[in-house]
Amino acid sequence: MAKKDTKGITIKKEDDFSEWYTQVIQKADLADYSSVSGCIVYKPNSYTIWEKIQQATDKRFKAVGIQNAYFPLFIPESLLQKEAKHIEGFAPEVAWVTHAGNSPLAERLAVRPTSETIMYDSYSKWIRSYNDLPLRLNQWNNVVRWEFKHPTPFLRGREFLWNEGHTVFATKEEAKAEGKEIIGIYNDVCENYLAMPSLIGKKSEKEKFAGAEYTISMEFIMPNGKAIQGPDFHHDGQIFAKAFNISYTDQNGQQQYAWQNTFAITTRMIGVLIAMHGDDKGLVLPPKVAATQVVIVPILFDSSKNQVLKEAKEIKNKLEKKGINVNFDDRESYSPGWKFNEWEVKGIPVRIEIGPKDLEKHLATIVRRDTGEKQQIELTAIADEVNVLLEQIQKNLLDKAKDVLSSSVVEVDNLEDAKKQLDNKKIIFSPWCGSVECEDNFKEATGAKSLNSPLSQPKLKKDQKCFACSEKAKYWFYLGKSY
RNA sequence: CUAGGUGUGGGAAAGUUGGCUAAUCCGCCUGUUUUGGGAACAGGAGACCGUAGGUUCGAGUCCUACCACUUAGACCA
Numbered sequence: 108m109a110k111k112d113t114k115g116i117t118i119k120k121e122d123d124f125s126e127w128y129t130q131v132i133q134k135a136d137l138a139d140y141s142s143v144s145g146c147i148v149y150k151p152n153s154y155t156i157w158e159k160i161q162q163a164t165d166k167r168f169k170a171v172g173i174q175n176a177y178f179p180l181f182i183p184e185s186l187l188q189k190e191a192k193h194i195e196g197f198a199p200e201v202a203w204v205t206h207a208g209n210s211p212l213a214e215r216l217a218v219r220p221t222s223e224t225i226m227y228d229s230y231s232k233w234i235r236s237y238n239d240l241p242l243r244l245n246q247w248n249n250v251v252r253w254e255f256k257h258p259t260p261f262l263r264g265r266e267f268l269w270n271e272g273h274t275v276f277a278t279k280e281e282a283k284a285e286g287k288e289i290i291g292i293y294n295d296v297c298e299n300y301l302a303m304p305s306l307i308g309k310k311s312e313k314e315k316f317a318g319a320e321y322t323i324s325m326e327f328i329m330p331n332g333k334a335i336q337g338p339d340f341h342h343d344g345q346i347f348a349k350a351f352n353i354s355y356t357d358q359n360g361q362q363q364y365a366w367q368n369t370f371a372i373t374t375r376m377i378g379v380l381i382a383m384h385g386d387d388k389g390l391v392l393p394p395k396v397a398a399t400q401v402v403i404v405p406i407l408f409d410s411s412k413n414q415v416l417k418e419a420k421e422i423k424n425k426l427e428k429k430g431i432n433v434n435f436d437d438r439e440s441y442s443p444g445w446k447f448n449e450w451e452v453k454g455i456p457v458r459i460e461i462g463p464k465d466l467e468k469h470l471a472t473i474v475r476r477d478t479g480e481k482q483q484i485e486l487t488a489i490a491d492e493v494n495v496l497l498e499q500i501q502k503n504l505l506d507k508a509k510d511v512l513s514s515s516v517v518e519v520d521n522l523e524d525a526k527k528q529l530d531n532k533k534i535i536f537s538p539w540c541g542s543v544e545c546e547d548n549f550k551e552a553t554g555a556k557s558l559n560s561p562l563s564q565p566k567l568k569k570d571q572k573c574f575a576c577s578e579k580a581k582y583w584f585y586l587g588k589s590y
Numbered sequence: 591c592u593a594g595g596u597g598u599g600g601g602a603a604a605g606u607u608g609g610c611u612a613a614u615c616c617g618c619c620u621g622u623u624u625u626g627g628g629a630a631c632a633g634g635a636g637a638c639c640g641u642a643g644g645u646u647c648g649a650g651u652c653c654u655a656c657c658a659c660u661u662a663g664a665c666c667a
Binding site for chain 2: 115125126129133140142144196197199200221250252254255256257262263267269324335336337338339371372373374375376404406407408409439441442443444445446447448449451460462463464465472554590
């Protein structure tokens with residue numbers, strides 16, 4: 108065994124998840140700390156993942172008629188305060204601009220924690236008639252929330268990137284129907300690109316978005332048993348429409364308030380991806396979000412160098428013709444073993460090794476990152492084989508993640524079992540009354556909180572009691588400890 | 591914001607009764623030889639010891655404040 112130096116991951120994922128996570132981020136060169144606490148640098152290796160998420164999501168938004176726009180970074184205090192519950196939810200973590208140079212501003216400006224208020228101020232001017240609806244806009248931007256909890260790269264920071272969709276409809280039915288469409292898009296991106304299944308459902312009264320009528324969220328389960336909220340969709344009813352006077356004249360000449368939704372996916376998903384698929388060797392990227400899907404490492408000896416390089420280049424061409432992104436690592440200053448390790452830490456899905464021994468037999472050695480499995484492939488068939496392999500890896504990652512998800516959830520119907528399972532790092536699925544008091548008590552007693560309630564519910568038994576307070580249960584809920 | 595821990599070249603880390611030129615390993619640069627799981631040799635660059643004050647003849651070392659990282663909490667995507 109050669110020396111294990113500082114390049115490798117030195118800790119096992121299951122032994123110390125936090126330490127492992129930090130190491131993967133540094134050693135896979137994903138992010139760096141900056142001199143502003145809570146604000147990280149998204150280095151190319153992580154930013155390309157974000158670009159993939161953006162592209163996949165954006166394409167789907169546009170396909171259903173959502174357009175992109177851009178609204179100001181700054182929000183005047185008076186606007187931010189227009190909706191009481193909204194400002195109440197965000198006030199403690201708003202960053203304020205108070206000066207221009209040395210002169211105090213007449214009115215301080217919030218750095219947007221989210222853009223409802225600045226956007227709806229415009230919407231109220233733009234919307235006059237039912238002909239102006241629906242209005243479906245989205246923006247890709249950054250927001251700032253001056254969190255007090257210590258930041259974790261990607262998972263929680265003071266500035267993060269996201270999309271914020273803000274749509275307006277003439278009727279409640281239309282607005283609510285959009286929820287399925289949007290969650291469908293997010294789930295498609297999460298499962299089929301990021302290979303990450305989630306628990307999808309409605310948030311509790313206590314946990315819904317500040318200013319929403321209801322929130323539908325996607326909850327992911329991290330390897331340490333904690334849940335983390337991903338993409339979400341909020342139906343705002345007419346709450347903001349009334350606060351900002353977003354109204355239209357209907358076909359009968361009547362003034363009506365509009366119905367609104369908001370929805371988002373954030374750079375937090377990068378962190379969830381790292382945590383969910385990574386292993387003791389480092390990052391594992393699903394092929395569809397990997398900027399580099401295949402790395403070719405030629406094994407160079409003086410006598411066979413030219414032939415090997417030539418063949419390696421041909422492999423690269425063949426793969427690129429199939430639309431595969433290839434990195435041909437022909438650096439001569441690093442040994443093959445060094446390169447193997449480097450690309451494994453960085454999570455590249457497939458590695459192709461080609462050297463004189465392979466050449467003799469017209470083969471190449473192919474190694475998949477997710478399982479570590481090695482195989483010899485005929486050079487003539489390599490492009491097709493690699494394509495198949497990439498699909499298998501994509502599928503395998505999703506399948507594994509689904510298994511982990513389903514084994515993380517345990518059904519319980521009483522408080523004692525709930526506590527046991529939570530201590531056991533499980534998410535519980537329980538009949539629940541849904542009251543804020545009950546949730547407060549539960550949180551106090553266990554440190555856990557409600558996640559969401561699946562949209563299609565298993566039947567509750569007749570007279571089913573709430574697992575926690577013994578009132579009548581209203582619905583099945585996922586509950587657990589969370590980030 | 592609260593409570594613990596940590597802070598020494600790019601990374602890791604010695605230095606703990608204050609004392610002269612701040613070890614060592616990895617990485618980096620140059621050259622040569624190498625290359626099938628993190629290569630070898632030779633030479634070289636890189637640190638006002640987190641920041642600001644203070645104590646002292648003298649501070650990486652002691653004191654104070656602040657900052658950052660990290661772990662755990664109250665809030666959140």
